[in-house]
Each structure stands twice: as structure tokens, then as C-alpha cells.
Amino acid sequence: MALSLPAIMKTTAARLSALYLLLFALCAVLLVFYMTSLSARMLTAQTQETINDEVLGLAQAYQRGGLPVLVRVVEARSRQPGANLYLIADANGQILTGNVQSLEPGVIETEGWTTEPFSYQRFGEGELDRLRGGDQTAPSSGAGSAQAEGEKGHNAIALVLRLPNQMIMLVGRDLGEPERFRAVIRRSLMLALGMMGLGGLLIWFFVGRAALKRIDSVSDASRRIMGGDLGGRLPVTGAGDEFDRLSENLNTMLARIAMLNEGLKQVSDNIAHDLKTPLTRLRNRAEATLAGKHKTTDYRQALESTIAESDQLIKTFNAILMISRLEAGYSSETTSPVDLAATVSDVVELYEPVAEEAGVALEATVPEAITINGNRELIGQALSNIVDNAIKYSTDATESPKVRVTLERAGGEVKLAVADNGHGIPDDTDRARATERFVRLEKSRSQPGSGLGLSLAKAIMTFHNGRLDLLPANPGLSVVMSFPARETH
Numbered sequence: 001m002a003l004s005l006p007a008i009m010k011t012t013a014a015r016l017s018a019l020y021l022l023l024f025a026l027c028a029v030l031l032v033f034y035m036t037s038l039s040a041r042m043l044t045a046q047t048q049e050t051i052n053d054e055v056l057g058l059a060q061a062y063q064r065g066g067l068p069v070l071v072r073v074v075e076a077r078s079r080q081p082g083a084n085l086y087l088i089a090d091a092n093g094q095i096l097t098g099n100v101q102s103l104e105p106g107v108i109e110t111e112g113w114t115t116e117p118f119s120y121q122r123f124g125e126g127e128l129d130r131l132r133g134g135d136q137t138a139p140s141s142g143a144g145s146a147q148a149e150g151e152k153g154h155n156a157i158a159l160v161l162r163l164p165n166q167m168i169m170l171v172g173r174d175l176g177e178p179e180r181f182r183a184v185i186r187r188s189l190m191l192a193l194g195m196m197g198l199g200g201l202l203i204w205f206f207v208g209r210a211a212l213k214r215i216d217s218v219s220d221a222s223r224r225i226m227g228g229d230l231g232g233r234l235p236v237t238g239a240g241d242e243f244d245r246l247s248e249n250l251n252t253m254l255a256r257i258a259m260l261n262e263g264l265k266q267v268s269d270n271i272a273h274d275l276k277t278p279l280t281r282l283r284n285r286a287e288a289t290l291a292g293k294h295k296t297t298d299y300r301q302a303l304e305s306t307i308a309e310s311d312q313l314i315k316t317f318n319a320i321l322m323i324s325r326l327e328a329g330y331s332s333e334t335t336s337p338v339d340l341a342a343t344v345s346d347v348v349e350l351y352e353p354v355a356e357e358a359g360v361a362l363e364a365t366v367p368e369a370i371t372i373n374g375n376r377e378l379i380g381q382a383l384s385n386i387v388d389n390a391i392k393y394s395t396d397a398t399e400s401p402k403v404r405v406t407l408e409r410a411g412g413e414v415k416l417a418v419a420d421n422g423h424g425i426p427d428d429t430d431r432a433r434a435t436e437r438f439v440r441l442e443k444s445r446s447q448p449g450s451g452l453g454l455s456l457a458k459a460i461m462t463f464h465n466g467r468l469d470l471l472p473a474n475p476g477l478s479v480v481m482s483f484p485a486r487e488t489h
Contacts, residue, residue, distance in 0.1 A: 099123045320452070326456075351387050360394055435454045
């Protein structure tokens with residue numbers, strides 16, 4: 001949609017462009033005046049130095065031979081190509097010799113440097129102009145007369161001296177070349193100013209408008225997202241500029257928000273559906289106990305069973321909350337250097353009696369020390385859940401039940417794997433579902449549990465910027481915890 005000029009000037013890009021253009025224009029104008037003034041001063045100083053040298057030479061000629069020698073030298077120099085201005089006049093201002101035909105009135109009346117540039121005509125130029133204009137009027141040779149063609153004359157500066165015999169000598173230099181030079185500089189700088197302004201307008205038109213369009217596209221996408229389309233994302237052009245980086249960060253934030261909303265929905269669904277059954281069972285047991293006449297021991301047994309199941313529900317709630325906090329990244333758990341080898345040894349030692357009671361051989365291959373940055377309690381809890389599952393689901397192995405825990409470095413990662421030789425999870429889809437909350441596969445429904453062990457382990461690995469992989473062990477299942485080797489959480 002086209003924007004009017006007032007609307008365009010309300011945008012930051014247009015205001016910045018206008019301010020930069022104004023700044024550049026001001027600097028360019030100041031540069032024009034400074035450069036022209038500087039060049040004029042330099043050329044004037046050079047001209048005065050040249051005139052002083054000429055006067056010094058003429059003074060030496062006058063000292064050698066007086067007025068006749070001075071006149072001959074002036075006549076000789078005035079005939080040279082590109083000669084300076086030379087004039088010798090009597091005490092009344094009447095021109096006697098030199099290459100100046102007429103002067104602006106009052107020039108030779110004051111001795112010393114002329115205060116301002118004056119106009120003049122060289123000898124013969126007035127006659128040529130009259131011939132071209134058809135004017136046959138005789139020229140005036142008086143230096144003090146007003147110059148009829150002053151507007152057509154040249155400008156010059158000069159040094160006026162009075163000789164001992166009261167005659168007047170003028171030595172000057174035409175300012176045509178300095179003025180042409182100054183005009184060239186002024187035109188060049190003005191051209192540069194014009195090109196700068198045009199360039200600023202073009203930059204604003206192409207770059208500024210493109211930036212405005214990208215901002216409008218981001219605003220449109222934001223409005224759609226605020227309207228409820230949480231799957232929408234801000235546009236990324238692939239240019240790698242600030243807008244792309246901003247869009248990528250905001251898209252990452254939106255993806256995180258969508259994941260958190262999905263986690264919240266899952267928690268609500270889990271509480272509404274998966275916890276409904278144990279709560280209903282708990283209520284029915286209490287109702288059945290109250291409905292009949294029982295002994296005191298029966299009531300006590302019912303209460304103990306209710307307390308045990310309530311404790312299990314509390315553990316389930318705690319596990320759900322822990323998973324949600326870890327996935328959201330808002331856990332209060334702190335991190336520090338953790339020796340994974342020591343953690344593995346502690347967990348294996350803890351579960352050796354459990355494995356021995358279940359008839360499962362529990363082995364561990366652990367190096368001397370592998371340290372990462374993490375939370376020892378969370379890692380221990382995840383590993384305990386995985387080892388506990390491996391012991392439970394390896395009891396139906398066709399061979400001797402065995403669980404093996406290994407710890408090793410693999411490239412830029414540290415891999416902690418727990419493998420069993422039970423029935424495993426042959427289907428890829430089932431392995432992907434096994435880490436979801438309250439998911440219990442068909443073969444595992446005969447075992448006790450809530451279906452949160454692998455979900456909690458996955459959330460703990462997310463908290464550590466790692467990942468949890470379920471791989472076939474042929475036979476059995478291998479659960480691999482992959483930690484970044486040098487990651488600081």
C-alpha cells in the first residue's frame with residue numbers, strides 16, 4: 001500500500017535518511033565555501049609573490065639606468081606571451097607605456113597594493129571590441145577616465161609605486177586564471193553536492209523502501225500471530241542482515257512458546273485423562289471400604305493402601321511438574337562440573353542388589369574420569385530411571401538377562417549408554433513414542449510404572465543441551481544419553 005509523504009516521514013528510516021541528507025548537504029556547502037576561499041587566498045598570495053619579484057627586477061633596472069632603462073625593460077616584458085600587467089604613467093595619470101590600455105578610475109591614485117580587484121583592458125582589446133561592435137569612436141588613453149567597457153574588461157590586482165620623479169609605475173597580474181580555477185572548484189563541489197543528494201534519494205528509494213517493506217511484512221506476520229496463528233513465523237529473506245537475525249531470534253522464541261503451550265496442553269491432558277483412572281480407583285476403594293462392615297484391621301489396611309497410592313500420585317505429579325519445568329528451561333537446578341564416571345559407578349552400585357534379586361547381570365564399563373557441566377542429581381535420576389527400566393524389561397530375555405552400562409567419548413560428545421538383551425522395541429514408531437508422557441507400550445503394561453521414566457530422562461537431557469536416543473541393541477534396547485563434551489549450560 002502506497003504511503004503519503006507525511007506518513008513516510010513518520011517512519012524512522014525516512015527520518016534518518018532526511019537527517020543524513022541534510023547533514024551531508026550542510027557539510028558539502030561548507031566544504032564548497034572553504035575550498036573556494038582557501039584556493040582564492042592561495043592564488044592571491046602566489047600572485048602577490050610573483051608581482052613582488054617583478055617589482056624587484058624593475059627596481060634593479062631603474063637603479064642601473066634610470067627611467068630610459070626602466071621603460072625599455074617594461075616594454076620588453078609587456079610584449080612577452082602571458083605577460084603580467086605593466087604600466088608607466090606620468091604624475092597626472094596619463095599612460096606613457098605598458099600593455100594596459102585603460103583602467104578602472106582611482107586605481108593608480110593610491111600607492112601600494114590595490115585593496116580590491118579592479119577591471120582593466122589590455123592594449124588593443126578596446127579597439128578590437130569596437131571593430132566587432134561597429135563603433136569607430138577613438139579610444140581614451142587616460143588611466144583615470146572611467147572605463148567604458150568595464151563590464152567586458154578583466155580583473156586584476158596590482159602594486160602601485162611612485163618613482164622618485166613622481167611618475168607612477170603599476171605592476172599587476174590578471175585574476176582570470178585564479179577565478180577560472182575557483183569557478184572549476186565551485187562547479188566540481190556543487191556537482192558533487194548534487195550527486196550526493198541524488199545518491200541519498202536513490203539510496204532512500206531503494207534501500208529505505210525495502211527496509212520499510214520488510215518492517216511491514218514483520219508487522220503483518222506479528223498481527224497474524226497475535227490473532228491466534230501460533231504456527232506463523234516472521235519472514236526470513238536469507239540476506240543475513242539485522243532484520244533476518246531479528247526474525248530468526250523471534251521465530252526461535254515463537255517456536256519455544258509453541259513448545260511450552262504444547263507442553264502445558266499435554267500436562268492438562270495428562271492430568272485430565274491419565275490420572276483419572278488412579279483417582280477413580282482410589283475413590284472406589286474408599287467407598288467400598290465404607291460401604292460394608294469390616295474389622296479395624298481391614299480399615300487400617302485400606303487406609304495404608306490409600307496412603308501408598310496417594311504417595312504414588314504425588315510422585316507422578318512431581319514428575320510431571322519436573323518435566324514441564326525442565327522442558328521450559330525454568331528449573332531452579334544449578335549446574336557444576338560433574339564426574340560422569342563417578343555418577344555411573346554410584347548408580348550401578350545402587351542397583352546391583354535389585355538386579356541380583358531379579359536375576360539380571362548388571363555390568364559397567366567406565367573410564368577413569370569424564371567431566372561435563374551439569375547437575376549431578378538430575379543426571380543420576382535420569383540414569384536410575386533408565387537402569388531400572390532396563391532391569392525390568394530384560395527379565396524376559398531368551399538368554400541370560402544382562403544389562404550393560406558404558407561411558408565413552410565420541411567426537412564432540414560424551415555418550416552414556418544402557419543396553420539390555422530383553423525383547424526391546426523393534427518398531428521405530430514405538431521407540432519414538434516411548435519417551436512421551438504416560439506412554440506405555442503393549443509389552444510393558446504388565447510391569448509396574450507410570451510411563452514417565454523416559455519422559456523425565458528426555459527432559460533432563462534437554463536441560464543439559466543433550467539428547468536421548470532409543471536404539472535397537474539386537475537383541476534388546478539401547479538407551480543412549482548424549483552430552484555435549486564442552487558445553488557450559
